[in-house]
Amino acid sequence: MAIGSKDLATEALNAMEDERLADELRKAKEELFNLRFQSATGQLESHGRLKAVKRDIARIYTILRERELGIRTAPTAEAK
16 A cells, blocks of 8 residues: 555555645645654654655656656646
8 A cells, every 4th residue: 555645645646737746845844844844843643644755755756757758748638
């Protein structure tokens, strides 16, 4: 079983546009900052969440880099 958020699985991230990925990355970094702050002050209840958020961030960076290198392609906008 993969560690991380269920809504940030690789398949879900691959289906997102680059702008949305950047937004998810910003949210994950903010959450990591807050978790580290809670850890430093002794208020952190779930230490496993730190590991999950770090992996989510790494997963997002991997998807972005693979798109940059042409390994993956960004989803195309469908005409409605």
